[in-house]
Amino acid sequence: MRKDRLLKLAEFLETKQFNEEEKFDLNGWHYKDECGTIACAIGWATTLFKKEKFELTDHDTPQYKRFWDWKAVEKFFSIDSYEAEYLFLGSKYGKKDLNNPLAVAIRIREFVKEKGE
Secondary structure, eight states: OOHHHHHHHHHHHHHOOOOSSEEEOTTOSEEEETTEEEEOHHHHHHHHTGGGTEEEOTTSOEEETTEETHHHHHHHHTOOHHHHHHHHOGGGSOGGGTTOHHHHHHHHHHHHHHHOO
């Protein structure tokens, strides 16, 4: 597990000032509408970790090295598929938390603490 990357993302989600032009939504990696940019934790992570080559493809899915989609998430954070989905998949959260970046940040911090690596 890349604890450093997970905790950096948690801090970002706790401190980022989301607004009408930059929104948080666990229902999709990343998309734009007439109001601005909308992304989930992973979509926003690609802006945070550009130097590490964690990026969005032209189809707005995450990519890391030669991996894309959920496999990119797993490789980048050194977690398995179950852990990636538990941390970042919208259907693993209640409806009230789909637009709540703090819910994801809390889950990341609890996960890192539990794993203790």
